[in-house]
Amino acid sequence: MTGDLTVTFHGVRGSTPCDGDYLARYGGNTSCVALEREGEAPIVFDLGTGLRSYGSQLIGDGRAAGFQATMLLSHLHWDHVQGLPFFVPIHHPDSFVEIYGPRQNEGPLGEVFAGIMRPPYFPIRPDQLDGTVTFFDAGDDDFAVGEAKVRSRWIRHVGPTLGYRVDWDGVSVAYLSDHGQGCGIGHADDHVPDEVLELCDGVDLLIHDAQHTPAEFEQKRHWGHCTVDYAVHVAKQAGARQVALFHHDPSHGDDMVDLLLRDARDVSDRLNGASVVAAAEGMVLRFPHD
Numbered sequence: 001m002t003g004d005l006t007v008t009f010h011g012v013r014g015s016t017p018c019d020g021d022y023l024a025r026y027g028g029n030t031s032c033v034a035l036e037r038e039g040e041a042p043i044v045f046d047l048g049t050g051l052r053s054y055g056s057q058l059i060g061d062g063r064a065a066g067f068q069a070t071m072l073l074s075h076l077h078w079d080h081v082q083g084l085p086f087f088v089p090i091h092h093p094d095s096f097v098e099i100y101g102p103r104q105n106e107g108p109l110g111e112v113f114a115g116i117m118r119p120p121y122f123p124i125r126p127d128q129l130d131g132t133v134t135f136f137d138a139g140d141d142d143f144a145v146g147e148a149k150v151r152s153r154w155i156r157h158v159g160p161t162l163g164y165r166v167d168w169d170g171v172s173v174a175y176l177s178d179h180g181q182g183c184g185i186g187h188a189d190d191h192v193p194d195e196v197l198e199l200c201d202g203v204d205l206l207i208h209d210a211q212h213t214p215a216e217f218e219q220k221r222h223w224g225h226c227t228v229d230y231a232v233h234v235a236k237q238a239g240a241r242q243v244a245l246f247h248h249d250p251s252h253g254d255d256m257v258d259l260l261l262r263d264a265r266d267v268s269d270r271l272n273g274a275s276v277v278a279a280a281e282g283m284v285l286r287f288p289h290d
């Protein structure tokens with residue numbers, strides 16, 4: 001038993017799953033990141049299409065039956081929810097998953113989620129899965145998940161969206177997958193809201209939206225995402241140790257992401273900021289136990 005915390009990226013793509021040689025290295029599955037510590041139930045950020053490959057890994061490890069986890073859902077856009085029914089462990093009757101996600105105006109989170117996972121859009125509803133899925137409404141909250149402390153805060157995107165921070169036995173990880181710079185009232189493009197600083201304050205790892213180049217952002221500022229430079233800026237402002245560029249645009253092939261990563265490292269070096277990586281499908285970051 002090592003006690004190390006591992007962060008595994010199963011899906012890193014923004015907006016829609018995509019495929020092709022041009023993105024073979026970074027991958028085309030959408031948002032899903034698993035935090036794991038031996039002997040404890042995992043904590044998973046988002047249920048994008050990457051959740052399917054996480055399930056395959058669990059089957060390979062013999063951990064699918066009786067699987068238990070907590071999943072922290074950022075928001076209900078397609079690219080963050082589609083993986084749930086394809087997550088094979090949840091088809092075992094003794095599996096149990098608790099999903100926390102953003103409180104919805106239309107009703108309890110579980111009912112709203114069932115509104116997108118039902119016929120004719122999908123053959124079955126969440127309550128027809130063999131395993132048990134329980135939904136919890138969250139907003140600006142602090143709660144315990146096993147030995148971990150979880151903090152959720154509203155962040156700027158299109159529709160109700162949460163960012164999360166997990167503090168787990170001396171290691172801290174913040175997750176802001178979809179975060180729109182400048183889209184709060186009166187916010188300059190480089191403004192970092194207090195809630196974001198609170199989530200990211202001194203974290204070991206910040207996983208942050210990095211969908212746009214500056215030119216793309218000018219065309220798409222109403223999409224609720226941000227530039228790679230803004231992700232580096234947030235990390236610097238919050239004193240994060242490492243930032244993982246995440247939610248890559250579907251049009252950004254591997255060479256483009258390499259280029260964005262190189263530029264982001266230059267910017268962060270000049271600022272004396274965080275170390276920078278570009279999240280890639282299958283990438284594992286390991287944080288040693290203190």
Ligand SMILES: [Zn+2]
Binds near residue numbers: 014015077079080177
């Ligand atoms: Zn998204």
Ligand SMILES: [Zn+2]
Binds near residue numbers: 077157
């Ligand atoms: Zn979104």
